[in-house]
Amino acid sequence: MTTFLVDRGTAVLRVFLLTRAALLVLFCVFSVASVMAPLSAQAQQRFSTIEVIGNQRIEAATIRTYAGIERGESVSEGELNAAYQRILGSGLFETVDLTPQGSSLVITVREYPTINQISIEGNRRLKDENLLPIIQSQPRRVYSPTIAELDADSITAAYGQLGRYATTVDPRIIRRDDNRVDLIFEVSESRVIEIDRLSFVGNRAYSDRRLRRVLETKQAGLLRGLVKSDTFIADRIEFDKQVLRDFYLSRGYIDFETLSVNSELARGRDAFFVTFTVREGQPFEFGEITVTSDLEEVDPDEYFEAIRIRPGVTYSPTLVENTIARLERLALRNSLNFVRVEPRITRNDRELTLDVEFNLSRGPRIFVERIDIEGNSTTLDRVIRNQFRIVEGDPFNPREIRESASRIRALGFFKNSEVEAREGTSEDQVIVDVNVEEAPTGTLSFGASFSSDIGVAVAVGFSERNFLGRGQRLSFNVNTASDSAQANIGFVEPALLGRDLRFGLNLGYSTTDNENARYNTKTISFSPSLNFPVSENGRVTLRYGISSEELFGLDPAASSAILLAEAGTEVTSFVGYSYSYDTRRTGLNPNAGIIFQFGQNFAGLGGDAKYIQTTALLGAEADVLREEVTLRATLEGGALNMISGNSRITDRFFLSSRRMRGFDANGVGPRDLTATNQDALGGNFFAVARFEAEFPLGIPEEYGITGGVFFDVGSLWGLDNTAGTLGPVDDSANLRAVVGFSVFWDTVLGPLRFNFSNALKSETYDEERSFDLTVSTSF
CATH class of the missing domain: 3.10.20.310 (membrane protein fhac)
Structure with missing residues (x-):
């Protein structure tokens, strides 16, 4: 009985609780409905009029268009907010407000002011004329904070190009009447980072x-x-x-x-x-080199003989390009047009070699229709056309176009140059477009130098690398030192008759007033020349020269060998040639190269002097020990053979510290010890061998300081007349030898070199020098 009553009571309690919960839910539903009913009625509105207030420059119709609300259209709160965002997003207004007033919608705007003027303050490194063109804000236009911030970023970026990355730029405005503002960019320049x-x-x-x-x-x-x-x-x-x-x-x-x-x-x-x-990867060398072709008129053996690359040489893309150019030139000489050379490279990872097969095939028959040149306001078209090895109507060669573009850039006449090819009036025609931007080519320089030989010297020079836009070089230089003065005018036409034929013209004037010599000299010279290539690395120069050399101020106490030459003016007229071969930049080994120079002058084509002067130089340079150490060796010599008469002191050779370190200027060679000042007489022959090694000293390389050791050995000898003041002068070929240590300092003011030397072998009358300093600079 008791159990039944408990169960019945529990059931009644459950029914009561469920009824109560249901009533509570119904009450909440009716309450929400009663609240949402008026809100829903307010969310949708219809506006019979749309009024715009505050606009001065912008038409009201334009603002209504941005709002996108039509009269009589049902509009929700969300649509009103979207209209607000559209008007504000136009960037024309500083503030926007949309206010419903019954059946009217009032749009209140405040337009951005107009920029009255723009100024930049605090800028010293970059002038206004450099910064104003890079900003978007302009006077008499609507001021926009977003654009002003972008302009500040642009000015900051310009300073970043100068390395001043901590520079800050803040845009500020000063309000004026008539809704105008002055826009000011406040620049706080930083130091170079x-x-x-x-x-x-x-x-x-x-x-x-x-x-x-x-x-x-x-x-x-x-x-x-x-x-x-x-x-x-x-x-x-x-x-x-x-x-x-x-x-x-x-x-x-x-x-x-x-x-x-x-x-x-x-x-x-x-x-x-x-x-x-x-x-890095692994270094590869050239492996097997072959030449193949399916063309009947091509003999692979003939083209193989033209290849200079051999197995075992360090691989370089430049050597491959040079070989392709050489084979294509050979094909042209054999009257084979449209021949293309394709390098097919096979990689051998085990041997670390690259086998290269040069395949000669027939390319497409495409011709150069024309070459269009634009942007050259000063430089003549022919100067640029001279850099092309092809002309209109020639077969088109993409590699030749790339090389021509490189030659145009190498002129140094242009800030930018672009060479591109595009299809011409037909599929087998190509138009080559050349777009250039002129750059300044004139240079005015002032320089100073010091050496123990000549003391302090001052130099003033002017050069124009593109004279009158013709690609010609005109230069004028004046150098003065304590005991000498020189002036020189030079002119060079690099492409005479449109070919790789360089014409040069030099006019020189020099005087000497040596305190350590009993004579003075004055020389006026004139020399035209022609220079042209004879091989890939060899060039020949043909020249003529005429000079007037005056020997004056002879002291009666000078050496008899000088007095016998007699004071006066001697006219020398000569023809000559020079041959040079240089692989230091274009050889097979990027870390080694040689230079060879040989020249002769034949005097006697009119004038007073009659002789044959011969000079030669052989030099080699190599980087070793992972290119940390540079080795240099130079062998230089000269001979003056008189055809008639005796050589004058102005004709002979002298050894300066440039040729033989460890001695004073004119400190080596035949000398009259019985003369008052023991005059140096020079010599008809000289030979010098110079050996040098340059290496790091462990000093951080940013200081530009390196060290070196050197060893020089040589001699100056030979006189036509050995009569001294009291007896014969010793003119035998006595060897001199010097060792020394050098400190090189590459500064922005010029390269400095300190030489500390010790003569291992010398004559008693030689004038030695244990320390030598040279420095030169231009600005």
């Missing part, structure tokens, strides 16, 4: 020191305030990545790539830390 550390990750073959020498970007050094290349410039990094890749490719590292460049700004925002992460 330099590259404090330039490092590499992943390089094993070459040290950081060697790679830093390759890049255009430099670490800040001792004279960091005067060096611009140690400033961090982001655009320069991309160029550095390319030159770094070219450096490795020319040394056989075909898999090289720059993985990343991390540029980190120091916490104090006063320095950058730049890190190049690279992957």
Whole structure:
């Protein structure tokens, strides 16, 4: 019984609770409905009129168009908000307000003011004329805060190009009447942010020191305030990545790539830390070199003989390009047009070699319709056309177009130059477009130099590399020292008759007033010349020269060997030639090269002097020990053979410190010891061998200081008349030898060289020098 009552009570309680909950839910539903009913009625409105207030320049119809609300149209709260955003987003209004007033919608706007004037304050490094063209805000236009901020960013970026990354620019406005404002950009210039550390990750073959020498970007050094290349410039990094890749490719590292460049700004925002992460790969060499062709008129053996690459040579894309050009030129000489040379490279990872097959095939028959040149306001068209080896109507060669573009850039006449080919009036015609931008080509320089030989010298020079837009070079130089003066006028036509034929003309004047000599000289010279190539690395110069050499101020106490020459003027007329061969830049080995020069002058074509003067120079240079050490060797000599009469002192050779270190100027060679000042007499013959090694000293390379050791051996000898004041002069070929240590300092003010030397072998009458300093600069 008790159990039944409990169960019944529990059931009644459950029914009560459920009934109560149901009533509560019904009450909430009716309450929400009673509240939402009037809100729903207010969410949708119809406006019979739309009124615009506050507009001065903008038409009311334009503002209604931005709002997008039509009269009598049912409008919700969301649509009113969207209309507000559209009007504000137009960028024409500073404030916008939409107010429903019964059946009317009132749109109240405040227009942005008009810019009265724009000024930039605080800018000293960049002038207004440099900054105003790069901003979008303009006077008499509507002021926009967004555009003003973008303009501030543009000015900041311009300072970033100068390495002043901490520069801040704040736009400010000053309100004027008639809803106008003055827009002011307040510039707070920062100091140049330099590259404090330039490092590499992943390089094993070459040290950081060697790679830093390759890049255009430099670490800040001792004279960091005067060096611009140690400033961090982001655009320069991309160029550095390319030159770094070219450096490795020319040394056989075909898999090289720059993985990343991390540029980190120091916490104090006063320095950058730049890190190049690279992957070198392995160096490859040329393997088997072959020539193939399906053309019946091509003899592969003939073309193979023209190839200079041999197995075992370090692979370089430049050598492949040069070989392609050489084979194509050979095909043209054989009257074969439209022949294309395709290098087919087979990789041998086991031997680390690349087999190259040069395949000669018939290319498409495409001709050059015309060459269009634009942008050359000063330079004549023919100067640019001379850089092309093809003319209108010739077969089109893409490689030749690329090489022509390189030659145009190498002229140095243009800031930018682009050479592109496009289809002509028919499928077998191509039009070559050349677009250039002129650059200044004139240079006015002032210079100073010092050496122990001549003391302090001052130089003033003017040169124009593109005289009258003809591609000609005109120069004028004046050099004065304590005991000498020189003036020279030079003119060069690099493409005489439109060919690689260089015509030169030189007019010179010089005087000497040596305190250590009992005579003075004055020389006036005139010499035209022609220079032309005879091989890929060889050139020949043909010249004529006439000079008037006056010997005056002879002291009666001077040596008899000088007095017998008699004072007066001697006219020398000569013809001559020179041959030069130089592989230091274009040879098979990028780390080694040789230079050979040989020349002769034949005097006697009129004039007073009759002789044959011969000079020769053979030099070699190589980078060793991972290109950390540079070795140089030079052998130089000369001979003066008189056809008639005796040589004058103005005709003979003298050894300066440039040719023989460790001695004073004119300190080596025959000397009259019985004369009052022991005159140096010069010699008819000289021979000198110079050996030098340059290496790092462990000093950070950004200071530009390296060391070197040298060894010089040579002699100056031979006189036609050995009669001295009291007896014969010794003119025998006595060897001299010198060893020394050098300190090189490459500064922005000019290269300095300090030589510390000791003569191992000399004559008692030689004048030795244990220390020598040279420095020269121009600005």
